[in-house]
Each structure stands twice: as C-alpha cells, then as structure tokens.
Amino acid sequence: MTSLAIAANGLRKSYGDKVVLDGIDLAVPAGTVFSLLGPNGAGKTTAVKILSTLISADGGDLHVAGHDLAADPQAVRAAIGVTGQFSAVDGLITGEENMLLMADLHHLSKREGRRVATELLERFDLVEAAKKPAASYSGGMKRRLDIAMTLVGSPRIIFLDEPTTGLDPRSRHTMWGIIRALVADGVTVFLTTQYLDEADELADRIAVLSDGKIAAEGSADELKRLVPGGHVRLRFADPAAYQSASVALREVTRDDEALSLQIPSDGSQRELRSLLDWLDSVGVEADELTVHTPDLDDVFFALTGSTVPAQNDQPKENVR
Numbered sequence: 001m002t003s004l005a006i007a008a009n010g011l012r013k014s015y016g017d018k019v020v021l022d023g024i025d026l027a028v029p030a031g032t033v034f035s036l037l038g039p040n041g042a043g044k045t046t047a048v049k050i051l052s053t054l055i056s057a058d059g060g061d062l063h064v065a066g067h068d069l070a071a072d073p074q075a076v077r078a079a080i081g082v083t084g085q086f087s088a089v090d091g092l093i094t095g096e097e098n099m100l101l102m103a104d105l106h107h108l109s110k111r112e113g114r115r116v117a118t119e120l121l122e123r124f125d126l127v128e129a130a131k132k133p134a135a136s137y138s139g140g141m142k143r144r145l146d147i148a149m150t151l152v153g154s155p156r157i158i159f160l161d162e163p164t165t166g167l168d169p170r171s172r173h174t175m176w177g178i179i180r181a182l183v184a185d186g187v188t189v190f191l192t193t194q195y196l197d198e199a200d201e202l203a204d205r206i207a208v209l210s211d212g213k214i215a216a217e218g219s220a221d222e223l224k225r226l227v228p229g230g231h232v233r234l235r236f237a238d239p240a241a242y243q244s245a246s247v248a249l250r251e252v253t254r255d256d257e258a259l260s261l262q263i264p265s266d267g268s269q270r271e272l273r274s275l276l277d278w279l280d281s282v283g284v285e286a287d288e289l290t291v292h293t294p295d296l297d298d299v300f301f302a303l304t305g306s307t308v309p310a311q312n313d314q315p316k317e318n319v320r
C-alpha cells in the first residue's frame with residue numbers, strides 16, 4: 001500500500017453560521033501532487049491552514065506525515081513547509097538575509113545555514129539578487145525566495161497556496177518547473193489553485209471544492225470524462241456543400257449563418273476517421289474541421305456553477 005502523506009476524514013470547519021468545510025475527505029499519497037481546486041471563497045486556504053496546523057478544525061480525523069494533527073501538531077510542523085498567499089519574505093532585508101534568518105529559525109549552525117542558503121539561492125536563480133533588499137524583487141523572484149525559504153527546513157510535504165496567482169506566464173512556468181523538481185525529489189505537494197491549466201499540468205489528483213464539499217475527485221482525465229461537451233465542428237464556404245453535409249450527417253447542430261455543423265464526438269481518431277469517410281462517401285469536403293474536447297474549464301463550471309474566469313494559456317479548440 002502507498003503511504004499517505006495527508007489523510008483527512010470528515011474535515012469540518014465553520015465560521016459562525018457559515019460552513020466552510022462540510023466533512024471532506026482527502027487522501028494524498030506520498031510523493032504526489034494533489035490539487036485542491038475551487039472558486040474564490042470555496043475554503044481552499046482554510047483547508048491549507050488546518051492541515052498545516054495554523055488553525056484548528058472543528059472536527060475530523062486528520063493525519064499529516066503519519067502524525068495525528070490534534071495530538072501531535074509539533075511533529076506535523078517539523079515535516080511540512082507552507083507557502084501562503086501572503087509571503088513570509090521580509091522586504092527590508094536582502095534575499096540572503098531572509099534565507100539566513102530562516103536557517104536560524106530552524107536552529108541550523110551558522111556554517112550549515114550558509115551552506116543551505118547558498119545552495120538554495122543558486123537553485124532558485126537568486127544569486128545575483130541575493131544581496132539586494134527583497135522589496136526590490138519582482139513578483140516571481142519573491143515567490144521563488146518564499147519557496148526557497150520554505151525548503152530550508154527540508155520539508156517532505158509542502159503546502160503551496162495559490163503559488164502562481166499574479167505571476168506572468170514566464171514566471172508561472174518557472175514555478176511549475178520548481179514544483180516538478182520538488183516532486184522528482186520525492187516531496188509531496190498540496191497545491192491550491194484557481195488556474196485549471198495549472199492543476200491539469202501538475203496534479204496527479206485533483207479535488208474540486210464547492211459549497212464546502214468535494215464535488216469531484218480524480219485525475220485530470222477522469223474529471224474531463226465527467227462532463228459531456230466533446231464535439232467536432234465543420235465549417236463550409238460553399239452553402240451547397242453545407243446543405244449536403246447537414247442532410248448526410250446525423251445528430252448535427254446547425255449554424256446556418258456561419259455555415260457550420262457541430263457533431264457530438266469524443267475527438268478520437270476512430271470517430272474522426274469515420275466522420276471523414278462519411279463525408280467522402282457523399283462527396284462533400286469541409287473547409288475547416290475543429291475538435292473540441294472537454295477541458296478542466298468545462299468540468300469546473302459544470303461542477304461549481306462558478307463564473308470565475310479561468311486563465312488558460314492553451315486555445316480550447318485545436319484546428320486540424
């Protein structure tokens with residue numbers, strides 16, 4: 001059996017009358033990336049705060065790194081690192097000083113502290129900036145310093161609460177590389193994000209939090225299979241070809257103005273081939289064919305009814 005880095009059963013938390021976490025279960029195998037996805041205010045940060053011992057739960061059987069959260073929070077704290085939405089970086093001192101301060105907090109000797117700080121500053125490409133006040137750093141540099149500081153204590157489990165919010169695409173990709181490298185080293189990552197493409201890229205398992213409950217859980221592919229919406233779109237320049245195709249094909253949705261037809265499809269090679277064969281057999285050629293497969297946006301909106309726009313670097317439709 002794979003050991004669980006994080007195991008929560010019946011995790012509950014309310015603020016006054018507001019139930020934020022309504023008895024959720026989470027199981028995160030060691031050495032994997034787990035992403036908790038949800039719209040603003042869904043309770044992601046609350047879950048991170050509880051699992052990282054910053055606040056207490058109202059109920060639930062909670063284990064992190066094999067330790068009972070209620071009985072032995074100190075042991076949990078020794079095994080984890082947390083990087084929140086509000087950075088631990090002190091802007092008035094340099095990046096290096098921030099690192100050394102962290103090393104002090106972890107009771108490393110002066111020499112060991114220097115060694116670890118130097119190694120991490122190198123790893124996170126902060127050597128040049130190391131002697132400058134952190135307040136002068138860009139958003140991406142601050143976030144990298146924040147993670148480097150978290151790693152001073154060599155945590156085996158890291159909670160990253162929206163680590164790329166507000167970063168430009170290049171910095172986001174750098175952060176993704178950092179997260180992948182952590183996992184390659186065997187670290188378990190608990191990641192909250194509003195970015196669906198981020199969860200799609202990084203997470204082994206994704207849980208969608210909505211109304212205090214886990215609305216769905218699985219790999220990105222499993223979640224995508226939960227929602228319908230896959231289709232092929234054929235566009236025609238010639239109205240006669242459009243007419244012939246719309247008569248020849250079954251289950252089509254017509255758009256007479258755009259001269260385009262939408263046909264339900266899973267986008268597989270087999271289905272595409274049979275569609276093209278059928279068009280060939282009736283002597284019709286489409287001018288454009290696009291395949292739309294459901295993505296995590298579709299899942300997210302279907303499950304949460306959220307109107308939060310998802311940032312997505314990838315075009316949803318692939319023109320073939």
Ligand SMILES: Nc1ncnc2c1ncn2[C@@H]1O[C@H](COP(=O)(O)OP(=O)(O)OP(=O)(O)O)[C@@H](O)[C@H]1O
Binds near residue numbers: 042
């Ligand atoms: N200390 C608190 N007192 C009262 N209500 C709180 C407190 N902390 C959080 N909440 C409420 O709990 C709910 C969940 O908040 P939380 O910060 O966990 O959401 P989130 O999913 O992390 O959202 P975001 O993506 O905006 O960070 C929100 O409605 C929030 O207003």
